[in-house]
Amino acid sequence: MALARTALHGIIFLATFTIFACLNDLRPTAGAADVTVHVEGENVVLDNGIVQLTLSKPEGSITGVQYHGVDNVMEVIEKEDHRGYWDLVWNPSDRDSGIYQKVYGTEFEVVQRDANHVEVSFRTQWDPSHRGKLVPLNIDRRFVMLRGSSGFYTYAIYEHLQGLPDVNLGETRVVFKLRKDKFHYMAIADNRQRIMPMPDDRGEGRSEKLAYPEAVRLTDPINAALRGEVDDKYQYSSDNKDSMVHGWISSDPSVGFWVITPSIEFKSGGPVKQDLTSHVGPTALAMFVSSHYSGVDTVPKFRNGEYWKKVFGPVFIYLNSAPDKSDPKLLWGDAKKQVEVEKWPYEFPASEDFHKSEKRGSVSGRLRVLDKNISKEYINGNAAFVGLASPGEAGSWQRESKGYQFWVRADVEGNFFIKNVRTGVYNLYAWVPGFIGDYKSSVNITVTSGNHIDLGNLVYNPPRDGPTLWEIGIPDRSAAEFFVPDPDPKYINRLYVDHSDRFRQYGLWERYADLYPDGDLIYTIGVSNYRKDWFYAQVTRKDGQGSYQATTWQIRFRLGSVRRNGPYKLRVALAASQLSELQVRFNNPRVQPAHFTTGLIGRENSIARHGIHGLYWLFSIDVESSWLLGGDNIIFLTQTRGQSPFNGVMYDYIRMEAPAGTVASTDDVA
Structure with missing residues (x-):
């Protein structure tokens, strides 16, 4: 028996060693082939003996990626300009609706060519004939291939010259559409990876449309194991700080395609802004600017001939392989081990606009x-x-x-x-x-x-007037610590069952009315537990006529006595807001005007998009002592807007402080 175990361990070790040897064979070696570039008619081909990248000329679309015996990992049934491309959404300052535009070059140039490094440029220059049709920016997109590298890089320089028309840049990104006959397994984190539905599953006859176009319920998927699940690309969003590697794996052959972002310095909104990563397509994205989970607040706006230039990227597109039918986590683990972060800032970009x-x-x-x-x-x-x-x-x-x-x-x-x-x-x-x-x-x-x-x-010195009388939640800019309900069983995504990101299930906003059918949430200080008794979002309630109504939550607390030496302070930190107005009243739910109102705030849509946070809002409210009572008190929190199920707020943290200069005692909160 011991000999058998020893032999088995040897087999496992040898198999594991073989797999990682195969992975390691793809990393740069001194004997790697030279990098070449061939310009052939309407195609530009970059080749380093490991990966071959084909780009259209002069447009600069990614028409082909050849790797590990696969002639093209890009979706061959798509038009050539719809396989891999840079795109954007923009609008003139006098127009609200966005204009979608793929970025096509009109000028092509080889800007760097030697045995170790090839870099090509696809430029487009704006001129007055483009007014109203193309975004008023000059854009230079670059593609780079290095000797011995199992992949390629892409980056772009966007420029708004003085004198160009006003513009809002709502979104820009790189899109990769992979072969649906091969890439079925998606990975975006250690605990967020799975076999995904096919794009055909989202079509008519195989799915049921839900509250918005991105979300469908799979009724007759090709993979029967996925029947009844919800698919929604926003369920796979991540914070900028957490989306450094994501991508797809093909099982036949065993090949991984990864978007690796070595730095977030060029992304909008900072480290905790959420954005899309990978989703059914199979699609992999490198997002740079968007209004997702933030609204128009993070949209760059250029007025009165403002000059602006920014470099987006480079991002690394990494390909790896392993013996067929191997555990996909091996390819995921290898992708995570790529040392792109340690290489930043890269030394190879030829553009002087990229600071080395x-x-x-x-x-x-x-x-x-x-x-x-x-x-x-x-x-x-x-x-x-x-x-x-x-x-x-x-x-x-x-x-x-x-x-x-x-x-x-x-x-x-x-x-x-x-x-x-x-x-x-x-x-x-x-x-x-x-x-x-x-x-x-x-x-x-x-x-x-x-x-x-x-x-x-x-x-x-954080905001503070007096000692804490009571508090609800944890000040961490997220609503994750509050009560996140189980989803309706017919709207489930099995990835998020018993998962730390359970808030990413579809339709959780509808569970509020299920849990509070006869009245709104009441939270009693000293009795209630925010992890069980504070719903993760204050949303609207659907009435019998199909309309959505405002909701009013209550916080009940007791004061042993009311101090008259100055105002109390109520700190209300919000983790997100969607077209909402939060009104706060003390001990009188009908007082007009409300003791405090935020006014209309937020276009973050974090409730609908399964985010547990959007933009952070902090309101510090002076509470006159005359509004309070010795004994029982009630704070009424009314979210007044009711146009849709997605109007609402997510709370981060609420704190009541005694007046400044006082020392809290047991007499304050009875």
């Missing part, structure tokens, strides 16, 4: 928190998000999209080191999990080539 390491600087320091109602001592900014972004107000980074952003997480002591920062003028921004609000440096920070700036000790 010698044109970059660094910034370091230590962030501490001082909240004297928690501790008289400084508190380390443990795991704080610390970043450099364009100068603005505190928190403006989450709505910023024209410039570059550079973010890190501080260590347990609050120390941070931000390297590879492009030269420019920035503010230092930060937020610390466990504390509300945003930190911003008091002065601008100018980063120059090769320079290091040590900011020393920085202190964040």
Whole structure:
């Protein structure tokens, strides 16, 4: 028996070694073939002996990717300009609806050619004849292939010249459509990967349309095991910081196609903005600018001839392979091990607009928190998000999209080191999990080539007037800690059953009325548990006539006595808002006007798109002592807008503070 086990272990080791040897064979070697470029009629072919990339000339569409015996991993039944391409959505300043446009080049050039490196350019220059038809930008898209590399790179330089028309750039990205007869397994995280439906499953006769076009229920899928599941591309969104690798795997042959993003410096909205990754198609995306989970706030807008230039990318398209029928997690694991992040900033881009390491600087320091109602001592900014972004107000980074952003997480002591920062003028921004609000440096920070700036000790004083009387939730800019219901069984995605991202199930907004059929949520301080009793989103309620009605939640609490030495403070932090207006009233649900209103806020659509957060909103409300009672009190939270099931807010955290200068005691909260 022992000999048999030893033999079995040997077989397993040999098989595993063979698989990883196969994977390792694809990595750069000294004896790798030269990189070549061939311009043949309307095609440009880049080839390094591992991958062959075919591009249309002068348009610059990706018409073919040959790898590991597969003549083309791109979807061959699609038109050549619909297999791999850069695209965008834009609109003139006087038009609300977006204009979809694929980016086609009109000029082609080989900008770098030697045995180790080939780079080609596809440019389009705007002229007045394009007015109203093409986005008023000059765009230069580049494709790069390196010796010994199992893949290729793409990046682009967008430029708005002085004198060009006003424009809003709603979205831009790179799209890869892979062969549906081969790529069936999708992976976007260790715990978010699965065999996916076929694109045909979403068509008429095989699916049922749901509340919006992106979501369907599979009624007769080709793979019968998927019958009854919901498919929606937004179920596979990720924060920018978490979407560094994602892609697809073919089982026959065993080939992986991966979008690897080595840096998020060129993405809009900072590290916690959510965006699309991969979805049924099979489709893989590199998203750079979008209004997803943020609305128009993150759309760059150019007015009055504003000059602007930005480099998007490079991103790396990596291909790998393993013995047929091997575990797809092997290819996923290999893709994660690619060291693109360590190579950043790349040295190979030929464009001078991409700043290489010698044109970059660094910034370091230590962030501490001082909240004297928690501790008289400084508190380390443990795991704080610390970043450099364009100068603005505190928190403006989450709505910023024209410039570059550079973010890190501080260590347990609050120390941070931000390297590879492009030269420019920035503010230092930060937020610390466990504390509300945003930190911003008091002065601008100018980063120059090769320079290091040590900011020393920085202190964040989070918003605070008086001691905490009570609180609901955790201040972390997410509603994930609140009660996320089980989905209706007929609207399930099996990937998210018993999953940490259970909030990504379809239709959870409808579960509110199921759980509260006769009245709205009531939360009692000291009795209720926010993990069980606070629904993850305050949404509308559908009535018997098919209309959607406002909802009013209550927070009930007792005060032993009311202090008259100044206003109390109610801090309301929202994790997301969709065309909502939150009105707050104290002890009188009908007082007009409301004691406080946010006004109409938010176009983030995070409720419909299965996000647990969008933009962060913080409201600090002065609460007059005359509004409060010794004994029982009720705060009424009314979300007044009711046009659709998706009007609503997600709460991050709520805190009631005693007046400034007081010391909390057991007499305050009975």
